[in-house]
Amino acid sequence: MSESDKLPEDSELNRLYRSGRHEAPSDALDQAVLSEARRATAKYRNRWIVPLSSAALILLGIGLSLPLIDLDIYDEHQHMPAPAPQAESIYESDQALQKPALPTAPASGAVELRNQAVPAPQADLAAPPRMEQRAKAKRAPEREPLREVPEAVLQSIDREQSDLTPELWLAEIEALIASGQDQAARHSLNGFMSTYPDYPLPESLLIWQSGH
Amino acid sequence: MSDEEPSDEALFRLFRKGDDRAFETLYQRYRQTLYLFLLRSASSAGDADELYQDVWSRIITAGKQFDGGSFKAYAFRIARNLIIDRHRRGSLTLVTDLATVHEPVQPGKSMEEQLQDEECSERMKRQIGQLPAEQREVFLLKEEAGLTLAQIAAMVDVGRETVKSRMRYALKQLRKLLEECL
Numbered sequence A: 001m002s003e004s005d006k007l008p009e010d011s012e013l014n015r016l017y018r019s020g021r022h023e024a025p026s027d028a029l030d031q032a033v034l035s036e037a038r039r040a041t042a043k044y045r046n047r048w049i050v051p052l053s054s055a056a057l058i059l060l061g062i063g064l065s066l067p068l069i070d071l072d073i074y075d076e077h078q079h080m081p082a083p084a085p086q087a088e089s090i091y092e093s094d095q096a097l098q099k100p101a102l103p104t105a106p107a108s109g110a111v112e113l114r115n116q117a118v119p120a121p122q123a124d125l126a127a128p129p130r131m132e133q134r135a136k137a138k139r140a141p142e143r144e145p146l147r148e149v150p151e152a153v154l155q156s157i158d159r160e161q162s163d164l165t166p167e168l169w170l171a172e173i174e175a176l177i178a179s180g181q182d183q184a185a186r187h188s189l190n191g192f193m194s195t196y197p198d199y200p201l202p203e204s205l206l207i208w209q210s211g212h
Numbered sequence B: 001m002s003d004e005e006p007s008d009e010a011l012f013r014l015f016r017k018g019d020d021r022a023f024e025t026l027y028q029r030y031r032q033t034l035y036l037f038l039l040r041s042a043s044s045a046g047d048a049d050e051l052y053q054d055v056w057s058r059i060i061t062a063g064k065q066f067d068g069g070s071f072k073a074y075a076f077r078i079a080r081n082l083i084i085d086r087h088r089r090g091s092l093t094l095v096t097d098l099a100t101v102h103e104p105v106q107p108g109k110s111m112e113e114q115l116q117d118e119e120c121s122e123r124m125k126r127q128i129g130q131l132p133a134e135q136r137e138v139f140l141l142k143e144e145a146g147l148t149l150a151q152i153a154a155m156v157d158v159g160r161e162t163v164k165s166r167m168r169y170a171l172k173q174l175r176k177l178l179e180e181c182l
Helices: A011-019 A027-046 A049-079 A090-098 A107-117 A122-126 A130-139 A151-162 A166-178 A182-195 A203-211 B008-016 B020-042 B045-061 B071-088 B111-130 B133-143 B149-156 B160-177
Strands: none
Touching (some): A011 B160, A027 B008, A166 A182, A182 A203, B008 B020, B008 B071, B020 B045, B020 B071, B045 B071, B071 B133, B111 B133, B111 B160, B133 B149
């Protein structure tokens, strides 16, 4: 500190001043101040209690209600009017949740398609609990394909064929059968029958259908 | 203060978190010096007591306003502001009430010497009380609070040279009046 930063001093006056420093606050004054401080510190300590307990309650509430919400979803699903053949097993209906149903395919067709991919019925018994399955489905996007022909292909066929005349559509189905694409032909035929339920099928298709 | 002792500011932060003992330590550090500053400024034990409790009350309840600088400067700024407020309201007694001052007996000194010391000490207190307010304030902030030139200048809101000038006048006046005691 330089001289210019110092205050003027007088050591003798300073000594005289120091010799007279004997007064102090009374005990009563001390106690009054300290009591006020203790009251204040109690407040400071307690100020966290309300927000902390509120946060804990909210977390507890969320923790308790989440499983209930999950169960509600399954309950609703179980109470929904089941498209009879699709809800044959819980496992199937869960898979149906994962995979949107084909809009034009009738129920019997869907069962047929699934039967190709779904293992034997004993698998239902060995299937993990629903919650577990759901969690698995959430974290594992890869799953066993339901059918050999990709769904996108079938849907595009549906879209294209619905624009065709009945004659042309039937000709296409027959072409699919001729080229050995039985699954696509069956799918297309199902679509045709739901679009034109009263249209008479050619004998060759009726024979092919009964053979399958 | 040794390195192991927490600073005033650290104690004050602990107090704000609810630590009673931190406040007690802090209180012991400033108990006497704040009281004497108020007593010399007010020159009445009754006023000093009242002001003293007000100062600590402000420190306790208005902790959020502490700007994180020096706690000592913060505490004495509160004390100074309360003195000014009280003086403006005209309720502050500026005459020394010597009857309330207690002086202990000093061992190792003759009765005559002790009486002379006491007389000089009382005269000094009286003369401090008679100084112009600006000079007394600077003198006490230096001698009692131990604030630096920069801290006093910032608190009083005047230039450093002004503070030095006020201090020089105060010392000159006191030396002149207390010559036989020095």
